[in-house]
Amino acid sequence: MAEKEVTFKKETVSKLLTSFFKEEKTKLSGNAALLMAEMLKVFVQEAAQRSLKQADTEDCDQVDIEHLEKILPQLLLDF
Template identity: 60%
Template sequence: MEEKATSATFKKETVQRLMSLHFKDEKTKVSNDALILISELLKLFIMEAAARSAKQAKTEENELVSIDHFEKILPQLLLDF
């Protein structure tokens, strides 16, 4: 199956803020390369979640993907990542 290039990305500031919410020391800093890597991982995680949710909806013979489909695939997705 051919992958389509997407231009959707996360802003570095958003990723930095999300990460800093979990730091114990507020002086902790994240390098630019680490931000790029985490952004790419988030993008892959979301693409995989969307694909699995769509597959779940198709399995249940639904044309639209709902939050229920996402909730069904989430436990296994978290274990896989």
């Protein structure tokens, strides 16, 4: 099975991050947005892999939201 490449657009990440800035003077560099996009990519891939492993442990044929919910606390602690 071929792996699909997970990507996040730099512009989308920039808008998401800047929407949480409290002061209008706060700026976000292009490199910071690219770094955050890469971190989101790693986070999503890790969440998918851990959810798949949880589903396999439970002898399930597909990954459901419940599998993600089970791995989420440890995933958040790891990041």
